[in-house]
Amino acid sequence: MIQHTEILSSGWEFKCDTDDTWRPVSQVPSNVHTELMEHGLIPDPFKGTNELDASWVADRTWRYRTAFMTPSESRTQGAHVDLVFEGLDTFAVATLNGRTMLESDNMFIAHRVSITDLLAEGTSTNTLEIVFEPARQRGLELVKAHPDHDFIVHQTEVSRGPVRKAQYHWGWDWGPILLTCGPWKPVRLETYLSRIEDIRVDYELRLDQGGPSLLDTTIHADILGAGTAVEFELAFPGEKVVTIRETNNAPTTAASRQHASTTITLKNPQLWWPRGYGPQHLYKLRVRSIAEDGLTVLAEERKNIGFRKVELIQENDEFGKSFYFRINGVDVFSGGSCWIPADSFLPRISSQRYRDWMEVLADGNQNMVRVWGGGVYEPDAFYTACDELGILVWQDFMFACASYPTYPAFLDSVETEARQNLRRLRHHPSIILWCGNNEDYQLIERYNLTYNFHSDKDPQSWLKSNFPARYIYEHLLPTLVRDECSTTLYHPGSPWGNGTSTTLRVDPTVGDVHQWELWNGEAKPWQLLPHMGGRFISEFGMVAYPHVATVERFVTDPAERYAGSATMDFHNKAVMHERRLLAYIGENFRLGEWARDLPAFGHLTQVLQADALAGGYKSWRRHWGREGARGCGGVLVWQLNDCWPVVSWAIVDYYMVKKPAYYAIKRAMAPLAVGVARKFHDWTARPADELWRRNTGHVNPRAALTDIKFDVWVASSRLESDKGRLVVRFVSVRTGEDVREKIEQEVEVRPNGCTEVLTSCRFEWDEAAIAVPEHFVIHAALWVGGVQVSNDTSWPDPIKYLDFPDRDITVTRRSQGCFQVSAERPVKGFVIAEKEGVRLSDNGFDLIPGNEPRLVQVEGSSDELTWTFVGRKQQ
Template sequence: MDVVTPRTTLGWLADSRTSSICSARLCSRHRLQPTSLHFVPPLSRQTRTSIMQHAIQLLASGWEFKQCGSDGDEQEGASQWLPVEQVPSEVHADLMQHRKIPDPFADLNELAVRWVADKNWKYRVRFESPEVGGSAGVTVDLVFEGLDTFATVRLNGRVILESDNMFIEHRINVTDLLLAPGSSNTLEIAFEPARRRGLESITAHPEHDFIVHQTEVSRGAVRKAQYTWGWDWGPILLTCGPWKPIRLETWCSRIGHIKVDYHVDTDGDSPVVNITAICAQVFGLTARVEADLWSTKGGHVMNFKGDLAADVATGSRPSQTYTSSGARLENVNLWWPRGYGTQTLYQVRLQIIAADGSTVLTTAYRSLGFRKVELVQEKDHFGQSFYFRINNVDIFSGGSCWIPADSITSRITPERYRDWLELLANGQQNMVRVWGGGIYEADDFYAACDELGIMVWQDFMFACASYPTHPEFLESVETEARQAVRRLRCHPSLVLWCGNNEDYQLIERYGLEYRFGQDKSPDSWLKSTFPARYIYEHLLPRVVSEETNGVVYHPGSPWGDGTTTTLKVDPNVGDIHQWNVWHGDMKPYQNLPSMGGRFVSEFGMEGYPHLETIHKFVTKSSERYPGSTTMDFHNKAVGHERRLFAYVSENYRLKGDLPSFTHLTQVMQADAVSLAFKSWRRQWGTPGARRCGGVLVWQLNDCWPTVSWAVVDYFLVKKPAYYSIKRALAPVAVGVTRKFHDWTTRRADKLWRRDTGHVDPTEALREVEFDAWVANSSLEALKGRLVVRFVSTESGQDILASLIKEVNIQPNGCTEVTVNHRIAVEGSGQFSEHFVIHASLEIGGERVSSDTSWPEPIKYLDLTNRGVRVKLIKPGVVEVTAEKPTKGFVFSEKQGVNVSDNGFDLIPGDKPTRVWIQGIDAGGLQWTFVGQ
């Protein structure tokens, strides 16, 4: 076991964390996530025997585990106890540690470990009872921050807890159950299979129609991370175990949850924060509670004191809420999203002072930032807006959806969280959506978002199912929701709570009852065929309202105004998931610019990870080809065999070897997401005409090594799509697109208005129209010079005079430079050469952005003999140039190697592309491009 030595800063756990990544034991070492953090300075010798300060003892080491019988009891001939390296942990990680199962992430091993989920498992640890000396009124609690999922806990043979919700923290008073001080106690946790218990619950509740998408039906009845049943990007890996820290707390007085209510006034010359209350739930003996507010730079801001001496006099041990008086703070540094200002953080410290006036019984801290958040949903000539306004400034939200970073969640370290979020921030992204089929992430995740200025769209943990609403389920959900909201509410980065992911889409598909405008009685919703409406439109918004200071709540994603929640989404109201590219109608991705909405919270395109990652999960060289058994097994998307090959072959000259096909999928993915981001960002428009308020790609990350929509793979190796998003979301970015002529679909003859019965692959040559614009997220107007060139793909020469325009770039919006600009055809009726349209923007004589539009499909072009050169400028820096337009130049990346840019196009006569490289000698780089 480990005894925590208290300190007085939030970094007090840092020494006991590991920095290993992707090893067999990626545990979040000693990471505490209680409702509030507790730590105190050392006791003086004089007070040590008179009153007990708050002490925490982590039960992290000394654990062992074994397989049990179906009833959870040990049986003759049962497996032996095996040591557990450290808790938090999960059974799959511990079995791998002892080589009892293969790595489920490699080859087809996921199938070989399925049996683990159907067995009962038991964990146990022995620990000494704490010494409490002569202290009066001492309480000893066992705190379980999270047990996955159906767990029976015994202390010295006595059942003290039965848990059935992975997301709930439990605090058990064991003062009278511990053996004498210094004696050894035995703590045992028996875990039952989640799938079996889920099926039993379905049988027990025949009144409800359990509908789930993506997975086997049992998950809808279980409050467990839904993706562990498998998803269209992740394996079936039904985990169990003590997935969060377990600790022993000894206290006479402690502080529970903390809440800071405030209002930000930005109408004057400088921000003013009116703090209406600092609230803390206090337990045990108290004499006085003090609250202090400190800036992140160490400056003291204010102090509150409350006298609760009467509680000590009566010897009572109450649970009461202490509320401070209000305060007005002038000239406050506000918290801003990345790119719009600083991320100033403050720290609230609460202390309980003993009756002697000097002994600090316990101290709790909360980090917070002050900001004003609004979700602007106003009627306009497009429909109804949907965008965020922070501190009275309209913010375009560009970012990614987030799934858990590992299928074995206890392996995600604080360092790994930080790496992921720094990667997102460095990619010019300012929002992350925590998807509802995963977990409420660790405090480290949100703390990093606070510090990096990343706005968090936080789903509650419901996804793609019709969930039950029997009383026990609702009680569990409310406890889960309150704990999650209380834990996360001080984070300034969290700007929205969302009820679920895609649950409303079941309404139309299965004919469920949903009378939004007529039925306004929550009790009647419980009796309908869509009872979970009660959760999303009554229970959860009530919790958010009661527990937060006006944080925005949104019933579901996608969701409009109650009438646009089903599969026929109205793009003019609410947020949408745009899956008619890849899924649904499987439209060409070139249609994405016209397929946006008021806020696109999901869309995506699949792409392979880099070859080194593929080689890690495909260990047999004979399986390393597109469409092999292993490659298909690691792509969980339904119909991916047809969809991915179709999208690639429609656009590029298909090659069958793995390196070539990998590259083409990456370039195609990058083209698709880049086109969407730049085109929908263009629709940010101007104040009062915000047609699109944000774009979130599905998805940033993977939970295992796989083929998916992720723009960065499991090992944090970036795909070219990551860089294309970075370029599209640059603070000032130029965009250029030409009119799309679909060469895959029959078109009506324009003269006779009838179906010709044929496609016309030459139309893109004969009719060339393009648009050019500049997006600016800064809050100041700029002046720039836009140069548009027309460069032959065959010769590399300019075939037309450049279009040059001086541009007055408006702040925080999009400036249209040219719309439907038509290129006149020659007398022959068509150009003799294909050409790219290349736009570059200069501000103050310096190039700030460029973009290229290619004639499509790329497969019609001869892109051999490009004259590409990669020149070493100095150690760690290379320049890349080409004699002819070059499509999709990609360095082959690997774990531990970072490049500043990748997946870019090269235009002759343009400024050389300079790339900074870390983690490998430039001579070791490998690269390719389309047509090589």
């Protein structure tokens, strides 16, 4: 008998304990909120302020049930029948035919239950019922039951601390409070004589300089049941297939467990590379359990695996201690995004949707995604897409912004959770690092917790301290990573600096940093980001509105469609967002007649976000430097996506509509990217910023016109040098004419690093040509092989000091779906309105007269383009 699987996706019902009515479930996977919406019992929590009207759902007990027939295969002698629950959210008790078979309290754990002895006889009907208790209530009970631990949590209430459930369900500064429950992953019925329980691939890759590479790989398989042989088949990229059969000579029974392994040595294996550095070669692995006749396949498992060598380089250097990744012997700059769950209701996200999201990231020239620790371990479809697209994955364990307990039951649950997910995901070559937590170490300074990194090396003593979770991050999890997937790296937390930097204060010399002196903290000007870096920036960001089409979908009342309305504020969960966003807008842009309505104000937030994020990416990528002097190893923006329609840090909104910042990062992360920046003069009164103040103690708003220095550089992720021509122009904002002669220079671009072309270049006014200095942009363009491959523009700050009379913009359709955009005078923040289903090749760019016109490819829309720019008079 071959293994038989039945997915129990249909025929379910659900009800609340306060209601006797069973209602049909659309399908499983499911959660109770989506089913209530399906029946019209709650309004869509994503629209208006309906989240508040759905809050009662979290305080109820909910029941799911279904019926299934006893499998006919179960009558085969020696057959096993299991129910497999891939994920139950969260406090669940499952019964079969009235008998309790499972109690679960961890959303991240899968359960396999043998039901051979619980089935109804013959082909009778079996009733499966699952009861889900309120997570918040159970969390409060656990807090009360463990008074010895101080449950400190940020962002939300204390009840989430002891509960192994997606932490963002309690709400975050970008997400709603929607405490879901239900069978959130598939439920299946399996009948088998033999089953492959686990597959593990261990390998050592030796990269010889100038010679052949050698790969020693051992494939392990654990088999349950009556099989006499295990067959391993490894298919190479291309045609070659290696098949090895290992025979078990010992007698087997239905309850037998056997371990089989085989070792293969490959010379010059085809390696898996991150995007932009080489191809993503994947080998196809198939493992089979073979019956006594030597022919019948009892069970089969398939996996795609990739071979790569990953190193985290942490060496003392001129800047402190480095932090960057080396893949297959090549230094890789990690430019990417942080990822939160794609929906508050995860069963709604299809495998194709995950693929679409990762294609968005890859199309934006990004090569890394960080799976944040307050969400979930994503489904295999997410990581498969990363494997195929060459996206490196920084994977957090699911701990975020809290001081977690360590009582025995909690630790046991965490160990099961970690071990299961390590085993499930370890074959994905894209996952290069597991990280212990998100920002938990930052609680040490804020709450004066005990952390003696250098003097206390005893894990048992950590359990007795007031920061016992150190035991999880520095003992339990790294031990499990070593045991289960030795080819992957481990990092205790994010941010974390080798025990020397675990506080709220950023240490730019060691470890990874979360740079939140932008927006949070001191809310410094984004123009200071080049001076606010570190060895690896794993979080930084700026809030912006989504496009108007998205706003109109969640603000259903037209009277509420203005900046600062109750509904708009409700869909911006960031603490003190009004003060911070208005302060940044007011510092940089005019709040005149053209910024009164929602579209115009939203556009300014988008331009602000794009400027800030581009400023961070291009300046920190500049610090990638050269081999042996890697000042900055990577930049990950907070955040790529949203879990609901909201005003947030996301660069792509819930409906996958890209904000201008997405395109700004795409340009900054191009394989060859020119950068230009001028000396920054802070025009705001900041007594602490003595560096930017004159000796008189006053800020000089005219300094940007008279004290002008600028740098130009070229960043490259290419592994070969390039020869090109750099053209730097100085263009009047008022007239569009050049205010002085351009600079042209032949350049040889250093491979895989940054080439400084012009450093601290002083701009001197030609008084004979221009009597009165005026505002101008510095525009740098890089030409390679007669093609302009990159350009960048530096504007004088602040933008609000500039006048924007008619820009003489021309938008013409060159062909079906292709538009050409040009202007007679410099244009800041040209943004085309986007909506769901429309794809643009570029957006949110500046226009410089005399440069090549912008070509924008538009897919998915037959409508005429609508657009705006900074200073445009609203009609």
